[in-house]
Amino acid sequence: MPRDNKTPLIHKIAKQAYTTFKDFKPEANRDNNLVPDRHADLVSLVTAIRAADLKIPPRKSKPSPGAAGPQNPPVTYMHICETDVFSMGVFLLRSGASIPLHDHPGMNGMLKVLYGKVSVRCFDKLEDPLTGSLPEFEPPLAPPQTASVRRSVLRSVAEYSESSGPCLLTPLRDNLHQIDAVDGPAAFLDILAPPYNPEDGRDCHYYKVLHNVGEEGAGGGSREEEKEQQEEREEIWLLEVPQPEDFWCGGEAYPGPAVSF
């Protein structure tokens, strides 16, 4: 197969994202019906993308004069493209900024760091009859009567940098995450498929970690084993909350190769 070095990598990624996700049908309690080879091809293209491919200069640890301040957003977003099948853009985090814990209902996702380093904590919601109602114990905070509390599990905590492969999420696996900039500013390419669409049941919800659920791992093993098991599968309650006041996302022009469909 002839190599195509003239087409910008972001164009190839957009085309492959469309091919990968165009037949995706969200189904309750069932994960992806994606073609694995297409998904693997997309992962390998996304793994190769760098900030320079998108003409985004890495930002310095110390913001330029006038750039810092409470009036400026901690996170900005560069929109690259959006179709019914997927959306793609770049999130830029200031030093010390976080994208609070949020979900991607019925969606697949791919996050690839372009510069800096981020820590990503991924959670899964657990199927539970208590979903949507309050748990039996008294939570440490008194949630309002309408609170939505979810039983969840911490699935992974990992750091990603430019040389890392993408962090992946699916409708059922690693679907909730919190993203923190580590040791300075950071930016990542973000692909979501299908895109958020509140009219189609895909709105973004924010969550606060309330409580560890119970004695998972207690009983049989040694303290060490219990600790390991707990780290692998730490059950928690998540309380749905409004978008945190200290988080908001501004817009920024995307300077890279234009992508259109």
Ligand SMILES: [Fe+2]
């Ligand atoms: Fe996200």
